[in-house]
Amino acid sequence: MKLNAAYGQLAPAFFFTELGARVAAYQADHPDKRLLRLGVGDVTGPLSPVVIEALRRAVGEQSKAATFHGYLPETGTDFLKAAVVSYYGRRGVALSPQEVFISSGAADDLGAIGNLFSVDNRVLVAEPAYPAYVDTNRMAGRRIVPLSGNRANGFLPLPGDDLNGDLVYLCSPNNPTGTAYTRPQLQRWVDWANEHEAVIVFDAAYEAFIQDEDVPHSILELPGAETCAIEICSLSKTAGFTGMRLGYTVVPRALVREGSSLHHMWTQDRTTRTNGVSYVIQRAGEAALSPAGLRFNREAIAVYQENGRILSDTLQKTGVWFTGGRNAPYLWLPCPEGMTGWAFFERLLHEAQIVVTPGEGFGEGGAGHVRLSCFGSPADTAEAAQRLLTILKNGI
Ligand SMILES: *Cc1c(COP(=O)(O)O)cnc(C)c1O
Numbered sequence: 434m435k436l437n438a439a440y441g442q443l444a445p446a447f448f449f450t451e452l453g454a455r456v457a458a459y460q461a462d463h464p465d466k467r468l469l470r471l472g473v474g475d476v477t478g479p480l481s482p483v484v485i486e487a488l489r490r491a492v493g494e495q496s497k498a499a500t501f502h503g504y505l506p507e508t509g510t511d512f513l514k515a516a517v518v519s520y521y522g523r524r525g526v527a528l529s530p531q532e533v534f535i536s537s538g539a540a541d542d543l544g545a546i547g548n549l550f551s552v553d554n555r556v557l558v559a560e561p562a563y564p565a566y567v568d569t570n571r572m573a574g575r576r577i578v579p580l581s582g583n584r585a586n587g588f589l590p591l592p593g594d595d596l597n598g599d600l601v602y603l604c605s606p607n608n609p610t611g612t613a614y615t616r617p618q619l620q621r622w623v624d625w626a627n628e629h630e631a632v633i634v635f636d637a638a639y640e641a642f643i644q645d646e647d648v649p650h651s652i653l654e655l656p657g658a659e660t661c662a663i664e665i666c667s668l669s670k671t672a673g674f675t676g677m678r679l680g681y682t683v684v685p686r687a688l689v690r691e692g693s694s695l696h697h698m699w700t701q702d703r704t705t706r707t708n709g710v711s712y713v714i715q716r717a718g719e720a721a722l723s724p725a726g727l728r729f730n731r732e733a734i735a736v737y738q739e740n741g742r743i744l745s746d747t748l749q750k751t752g753v754w755f756t757g758g759r760n761a762p763y764l765w766l767p768c769p770e771g772m773t774g775w776a777f778f779e780r781l782l783h784e785a786q787i788v789v790t791p792g793e794g795f796g797e798g799g800a801g802h803v804r805l806s807c808f809g810s811p812a813d814t815a816e817a818a819q820r821l822l823t824i825l826k827n828g829i
Pocket of ligand 1: 538539540563604608636668670680
């Protein structure tokens with residue numbers, strides 16, 4: 434009996450536990466202080482009335498033999514695939530329903546997509562990064578080569594001709610930096626991947642937050658992406674579905690490597706490893722992508738976008754360099770001279786009762802930075818902005 438030794442190489446999982454414990458300890462010592470939580474990476478809800486209505490209707494169907502649904506197609510129902518196809522159609526991306534694979538969320542498919550690729554691949558991860566890209570590949574025993582996001586490249590690394598890699602993970606709009614590739618920038622990645630026969634795994638979880646016209650919502654909007662990219666997306670942030678668990682992955686039929694169709698391989702993988710997503714949740718997803726659902730989502734997101742505007746305006750006033758706040762619900766800033774993310778986290782917690790996320794949670798490339806989230810309540814965000822202004826102007 435031998436275990437997978439790669440699990441021993443994972444970054445310690447205690448990061449968010451540690452964060453929660455430090456916040457709880459502070460609150461226990463200072464019960465009179467009100468914490469302003471800009472650390473959250475979760476939506477605050479509630480779900481839209483059309484989604485709730487669809488859930489009720491689907492539960493009703495399951496209660497009668499005449500309308501009951503048992504097993505469904507492993508890769509998703511026709512009605513939800515059609516809703517996703519039409520969602521892409523609004524931006525001029527023509528997908529066939531077979532190219533859409535319904536999932537229980539982006540994290541699930543990020544964990545499974547590696548099944549298609551050899552352990553020998555060189556995996557490029559644009560860092561700082563959502564931890565799943567690195568950890569799932571480490572678990573599989575693959576070599577990770579970090580692509581450094583930094584102030585010089587605006588936290589949007591681009592490929593040079595000499596860049597060598599087989600699989601590339603890109604997240605745009607980005608968690609944690611809030612940055613997003615423009616069309617010409619992302620086109621450079623697509624052209625590089627086609628030229629080098631690499632595959633891009635594109636995480637579009639925050640596409641619904643984009644406000645700038647020149648930022649693509651999907652990598653598939655770009656010419657050539659259908660021969661080099663897999664897009665992983667989710668209703669988690671788009672429709673407040675983090676607790677519902679629903680997403681989709683697009684594997685274009687034109688994506689072929691070593692003479693094999695990745696679309697065919699992913700179909701094999703999914704029909705083997707999963708029996709799909711619950712009927713009730715898929716009906717809820719269909720409602721979330723209906724015109725009334727999309728209108729509700731836009732209004733919910735507008736609240737987070739307004740939080741982003743308030744925080745951006747505040748940071749601009751302090752003269753502190755930062756990224757994000759416009760196309761994603763996060764802002765990212767370097768800590769004052771020489772401080773670690775954890776040290777700055779402690780200062781902000783103790784001196785301003787603001788909870789942020791230390792950049793160290795997003796890999797070594799995140800050290801010395803903190804992430805501010807726009808998912809806090811508008812009142813807390815406005816109050817936090819006032820306190821940040823005072824603290825950052827006076828120096829910590
Ligand atoms: C929240 C988030 C997701 C969504 O994950 P789900 O499993 O669909 O909830 C995916 N990628 C990034 C970068 C995220 O921040």
